[in-house]
Amino acid sequence: MPPGPGEIALDVTACGVCRTDLHLCEGDVALRHSPIVPGHQVVGRVAALGEGVTDWKVGDRAGGAWLARSCGVCSYCATGRENLCERAEFTGWDRDGGYATRALLYADFALRIPEGFDDMAAAPLLCGGVIGYRSLKVSGIRPGGRLGLYGFGASALLTIQVAVHWGCEVFVCTRNPEEQSRARTLGAVWAGGYEQMPPAPLDAAVTFAPSGEVVLAALRALGRGGTVAINAIHLDGVPAFSYDELWWERSLRSVANFTRDDAREFLALAREIPVRTAVDAYPLAEANRALLALSRGKIRGAAVLTV
Numbered sequence: 001m002p003p004g005p006g007e008i009a010l011d012v013t014a015c016g017v018c019r020t021d022l023h024l025c026e027g028d029v030a031l032r033h034s035p036i037v038p039g040h041q042v043v044g045r046v047a048a049l050g051e052g053v054t055d056w057k058v059g060d061r062a063g064g065a066w067l068a069r070s071c072g073v074c075s076y077c078a079t080g081r082e083n084l085c086e087r088a089e090f091t092g093w094d095r096d097g098g099y100a101t102r103a104l105l106y107a108d109f110a111l112r113i114p115e116g117f118d119d120m121a122a123a124p125l126l127c128g129g130v131i132g133y134r135s136l137k138v139s140g141i142r143p144g145g146r147l148g149l150y151g152f153g154a155s156a157l158l159t160i161q162v163a164v165h166w167g168c169e170v171f172v173c174t175r176n177p178e179e180q181s182r183a184r185t186l187g188a189v190w191a192g193g194y195e196q197m198p199p200a201p202l203d204a205a206v207t208f209a210p211s212g213e214v215v216l217a218a219l220r221a222l223g224r225g226g227t228v229a230i231n232a233i234h235l236d237g238v239p240a241f242s243y244d245e246l247w248w249e250r251s252l253r254s255v256a257n258f259t260r261d262d263a264r265e266f267l268a269l270a271r272e273i274p275v276r277t278a279v280d281a282y283p284l285a286e287a288n289r290a291l292l293a294l295s296r297g298k299i300r301g302a303a304v305l306t307v
């Protein structure tokens, strides 16, 4: 399929497998278009340019992420909040994504992949990395602050590297003892289970586990004025809790999508730190096996399809 006006065609080389893909496949998140090719952490080379595209050339390395396009004119888009645009389109939800040999991206929303990352290593940056970075911003954590990370999958693995780079004291809660020890290796000052309380009140926390119980565990660990940023597109529900736990200006905030500025800032930071990604590679033809492994918690880093 040739690219339309404003689009670029990408020969896909790698595509990350995200929990959101699993939510779509399992019906937790409703399909907006059917059939749909999933995949929104797409890396490849520009193969063809649509009409009017001037800032890409054939052969350039490019990435496609979750935000496929926003309208550019609504009140959200006009105020730097294109992630909230009501007419936004999403890769692998509204538009075919990267579980494919070729993908079409809007040129204005395609991302430059920083040097220092091969295609496989770059793919997980495009969702887990960027959304984790936005979650840190939403949580209001400041350099040197006390940050809790709840759940320690692909996104948290990247997020902790940014937080440590910022000089934060990072406390990680996750059920899996292996993940707890990996968190310590990556610079967490403390790691424990969800039922354990970090040894000091947190300034902010980010939850990655798609569980309302975990959100409440994070809330209970906050100091006064602290924020829990919920990094999840789907949550089964949040159990009732006492207002005393929210009192003293604690906040619960969801994190929805990201803006191109978030993506560019994070990709620049990823190169500067440099962020290390851990990849479990699967051939494209085994995408279902990768999704199954993700649903069973068998992925150690981030699953990436090689195309």
Ligand SMILES: [Zn+2]
Pocket: 018, 019, 020, 021, 040, 066, 127, 128
């Ligand atoms: Zn994702």
Ligand SMILES: [Zn+2]
Pocket: 070, 071, 072, 073, 074, 075, 076, 077, 082, 085, 086, 087, 088
């Ligand atoms: Zn808009």
